[in-house]
Amino acid sequence: MRLLRVLIVAMACVIAVAGVQAQESMPPAPYAYRQLDDPEQEAKAQALMETLRCLKCQSQSIADSDASMAGDMRSDVRMRIAAGEDPEAIRAWLMERYGDYVSYKPEVSETTWPLFALPVLLLAFAGLVLWRRMGRGPAAREGKGES
Amino acid sequence: MAAELGLAAMWLAAALAALQLVAGAMAMNARADGTSELAPLVRPAAVLQGLLAAFAFLSLIYLFAVTDLSVKLVALNSHSAKPLIFKVAGAWGNHEGSMLLWVTVMSTAGALIALVERRLPEKTMQATLAAQGFVALGFYAFLLFSSNPFERLPTPALEGNGLNPLLQDIGLAFHPPTLYFGYVGLSVAFSFAVGALLTRQVTPDFARAMRPWILGAWIFLTVGITAGSYWAYYELGWGGWWFWDPVENASLMPWLAATALLHSASVLAARDALRTWTIMLGVVAFSMSMVGTFLVRSGILTSVHAFAVDPERGTFILALLAIYIGGALAVFAFRAGTVAEGERFSITSREGALVVNNVMLSAILAIVLVGTLYPLLTEAFDVRVSVGPPYFNPVSAIFFFPMVAVLLVGPLLRWRRDSLARIRPSLVIVGLLLLVGIMVALLLSPIGILPGLGLVFAPALAVASVLPLRGRSLRRLPLATWGMVVAHLGIAVALFGMASESAFSEERLVAVQVGQTAEVGPWKVRLDGIQPVAGPNWTALQGRMFASYQGGREIEIDPQSRSFWVPPQQTTESALVTRWNGQLYAVVGNEAGDGKWQLRLWWKPFVTFIWYGGLLIALGGLLALVGRVIADLKRRHAKGRVAQRRKEAKA
Numbered sequence: 001m002r003l004l005r006v007l008i009v010a011m012a013c014v015i016a017v018a019g020v021q022a023q024e025s026m027p028p029a030p031y032a033y034r035q036l037d038d039p040e041q042e043a044k045a046q047a048l049m050e051t052l053r054c055l056k057c058q059s060q061s062i063a064d065s066d067a068s069m070a071g072d073m074r075s076d077v078r079m080r081i082a083a084g085e086d087p088e089a090i091r092a093w094l095m096e097r098y099g100d101y102v103s104y105k106p107e108v109s110e111t112t113w114p115l116f117a118l119p120v121l122l123l124a125f126a127g128l129v130l131w132r133r134m135g136r137g138p139a140a141r142e143g144k145g146e147s
Numbered sequence: 148m149a150a151e152l153g154l155a156a157m158w159l160a161a162a163l164a165a166l167q168l169v170a171g172a173m174a175m176n177a178r179a180d181g182t183s184e185l186a187p188l189v190r191p192a193a194v195l196q197g198l199l200a201a202f203a204f205l206s207l208i209y210l211f212a213v214t215d216l217s218v219k220l221v222a223l224n225s226h227s228a229k230p231l232i233f234k235v236a237g238a239w240g241n242h243e244g245s246m247l248l249w250v251t252v253m254s255t256a257g258a259l260i261a262l263v264e265r266r267l268p269e270k271t272m273q274a275t276l277a278a279q280g281f282v283a284l285g286f287y288a289f290l291l292f293s294s295n296p297f298e299r300l301p302t303p304a305l306e307g308n309g310l311n312p313l314l315q316d317i318g319l320a321f322h323p324p325t326l327y328f329g330y331v332g333l334s335v336a337f338s339f340a341v342g343a344l345l346t347r348q349v350t351p352d353f354a355r356a357m358r359p360w361i362l363g364a365w366i367f368l369t370v371g372i373t374a375g376s377y378w379a380y381y382e383l384g385w386g387g388w389w390f391w392d393p394v395e396n397a398s399l400m401p402w403l404a405a406t407a408l409l410h411s412a413s414v415l416a417a418r419d420a421l422r423t424w425t426i427m428l429g430v431v432a433f434s435m436s437m438v439g440t441f442l443v444r445s446g447i448l449t450s451v452h453a454f455a456v457d458p459e460r461g462t463f464i465l466a467l468l469a470i471y472i473g474g475a476l477a478v479f480a481f482r483a484g485t486v487a488e489g490e491r492f493s494i495t496s497r498e499g500a501l502v503v504n505n506v507m508l509s510a511i512l513a514i515v516l517v518g519t520l521y522p523l524l525t526e527a528f529d530v531r532v533s534v535g536p537p538y539f540n541p542v543s544a545i546f547f548f549p550m551v552a553v554l555l556v557g558p559l560l561r562w563r564r565d566s567l568a569r570i571r572p573s574l575v576i577v578g579l580l581l582l583v584g585i586m587v588a589l590l591l592s593p594i595g596i597l598p599g600l601g602l603v604f605a606p607a608l609a610v611a612s613v614l615p616l617r618g619r620s621l622r623r624l625p626l627a628t629w630g631m632v633v634a635h636l637g638i639a640v641a642l643f644g645m646a647s648e649s650a651f652s653e654e655r656l657v658a659v660q661v662g663q664t665a666e667v668g669p670w671k672v673r674l675d676g677i678q679p680v681a682g683p684n685w686t687a688l689q690g691r692m693f694a695s696y697q698g699g700r701e702i703e704i705d706p707q708s709r710s711f712w713v714p715p716q717q718t719t720e721s722a723l724v725t726r727w728n729g730q731l732y733a734v735v736g737n738e739a740g741d742g743k744w745q746l747r748l749w750w751k752p753f754v755t756f757i758w759y760g761g762l763l764i765a766l767g768g769l770l771a772l773v774g775r776v777i778a779d780l781k782r783r784h785a786k787g788r789v790a791q792r793r794k795e796a797k798a
Contacts, residue, residue: 028737033656033658033736033739033745033747034656034657034658035654035655035656046654050536051535051536051537053533053535058392058448059390059391059392059393059394060383060390061387061390061535061536063385064383064385064386064387064390065385066384066717066719066736099531100530100531100532100533101531101532101533102533103533104533104534104535104536104537104538105535105537105538106532106533106534106538111525111530111532112521112532114517114521115517115518115521115534115538118513118514118517119510119514119542119545122510122513122514122546123510123545125510126506126507126510126546129502129506130502130503130506
């Protein structure tokens with residue numbers, strides 16, 4: 001019993017030391033700068049990475065950043081894609097972990113619906129303007145010259 | 148002494164702007180028969196104001212050139228041991244100096260219109276100059292009360308703080324002024340619009356007077372955006388060329404508005420139609436310039452909360468925004484009803500096509516504006532969302548591609564009323580090209596929908612843009628028409644570059660040992676060695692590589708990974724090999740263990756077409772501008788001669 005306790009304490013120390021060292025100069029995560037061997041999977045991963053925000057940078061995706069956190073996230077994404085996970089499931093997992101902020105692709109929700117209502121409204125408005133201006137021939141309105 | 152002279156010049160210029168506003172307003176309100184006594188003062192005031200502002204700006208450049216460390220701005224942003232060119236560029240590489248540059252450009256433009264523009268009724272000119280004075284006054288107040296560039300230190304500093312190393316780049320030294328020229332050129336269009344609206348003179352002459360200023364501003368914006376995009380591409384080290392970053396959007400929005408304004412002003416100048424709409428766009432375009440300045444200058448982009456902590460400057464600009472945009476919209480609301488809409492036209496006419504262009508551009512503008520501001524708005528309520536390429540790309544494409552489809556035929560149509568039957572041969576050519584494009588795109592699949600559409604439309608647009616030359620004498624064609632053809636061709640070229648980059652780019656991330664070779668697309672890249680190199684304020688690891696295209700001659704490339712000391716910062720210097728059909732993009736990264744080095748390689752087919760296209764668009768604008776100005780000068784000369792002859796005949 002006592003031996004076991006000593007072992008556990010020793011292991012904890014080793015892990016702690018390793019942890020401290022790791023924070024100082026951690027080698028980049030395995031797939032941070034390495035592509036997946038299957039080009040189809042890599043393309044999927046790339047497409048997903050381009051739509052995830054690097055949380056430490058200003059307006060860059062994790063696919064365009066040298067920040068170590070972006071590298072870790074790239075590696076994470078690639079490994080999950082290689083394990084056969086669905087890209088949208090990975091996005092959902094990351095959003096649960098880091099908040100909606102991490103995804104550049106806004107989902108329709110309570111807070112983002114205006115973003116999606118806008119194009120629809122604009123389409124309707126543009127259609128209306130064009131229809132009003134063009135719908136009736138000039139002959140029908142000639143002479144009035146006022147709208 | 149120079150600092151005090153500069154400051155005094157700024158105060159005097161502000162006073163003259165106030166005089167310009169008051170005298171202009173009084174002259175405008177004088178009854179139709181009588182003129183105000185102050186009216187003759189308006190033009191000289193505008194000219195003198197421009198000279199004084201230019202003098203203030205030159206004083207600031209002088210202070211930076213001699214590194215006068217008793218001036219706070221110089222001590223904060225310069226250093227005695229900088230090359231002279233960066234000392235001078237440092238004058239506008241900071242907040243205060245760039246705002247002074249903004250005001251200087253605006254007053255100089257005001258002085259120019261006061262000197263040369265005589266086509267419009269004098270009252271309209273006075274209202275225009277009053278509006279210009281009103282806008283300038285706000286920015287003088289901003290400079291004098293919250294961003295004084297000439298402030299002295301109580302005790303002179305021993306040495307300056309230096310300039311951010313990233314900004315010590317010749318391209319970047321001239322990037323902000325380019326965009327500012329564009330932003331501020333739109334202020335002239337704004338003043339013309341307000342002046343015309345106040346005096347109810349929304350005429351083709353007004354459009355013609357305003358057009359060179361829109362064109363000039365638009366050329367500068369186009370060049371600025373193109374250069375900024377290329378800078379981001381080679382400097383950031385990941386091969387991206389547009390990020391829908393708020394700072395980029397801040398320059399794109401005025402460009403979109405100016406593009407729409409340019410086209411609607413053409414309709415007004417040629418056909419006396421779209422009057423109120425052109426006025427509205429003139430107001431919107433300058434509003435977008437101010438929104439852009441606000442976004443970049445207030446610090447709101449780094450964080451809404453950082454802005455809330457030190458809100459003085461941001462609030463000042465926001466107040467100016469509210470006064471000018473709100474004021475202009477109020478004038479618009481009161482007066483627009485009294486401006487007749489103008490001539491009518493049928494849907495199949497040049498005007499009809501240009502209306503589609505305007506509606507679509509305005510829709511894209513609205514999307515970029517909301518997509519940029521929305522995250523700032525929600526952040527104020529502590530909800531953080533990101534709006535990025537997955538939103539902007541498809542949503543703006545909904546409006547972009549219909550616009551391009553209309554652009555295929557629009558320039559071929561006649562004004563007022565036309566029929567598609569008349570231009571059937573051209574329609575057949577364009578239609579066939581589209582069909583071939585669709586088949587090729589399907590064969591090449593899988594490529595995404597947006598790049599696919601781009602690849603289909605680009606060749607058809609390239610041909611359609613030169614079709615207006617068919618059956619016309621090329622030697623007698625007006626320069627402005629050449630400008631239109633070249634600019635539309637530029638859109639096709641840029642679109643092709645964007646689509647091709649997105650559809651066909653190949654990426655290779657590898658760790659290789661010295662002597663090993665990596666392949667990307669048709670390229671073989673051999674790592675020959677890694678050497679340390681040192682610059683004035685950085686050290687770097689430089690990769691010596693040899694690249695060969697399809698087994699051809701080897702070309703040496705030397706990408707670097709640089710570490711700066713003050714402030715500690717790592718940058719990548721990518722190495723590019725440009726061929727006519729694309730670029731090889733190479734970056735050297737960190738050591739990967741086992742004597743291996745990380746390389747990032749891209750083969751980007753036809754990526755350079757994006758920026759060639761941008762430059763063609765700007766060239767088209769330049770041709771149109773030169774053509775219009777020459778035509779105006781000729782007309783003025785002819786008028787002068789007629790008047791002269793009449794005088795002689797009388798005598």
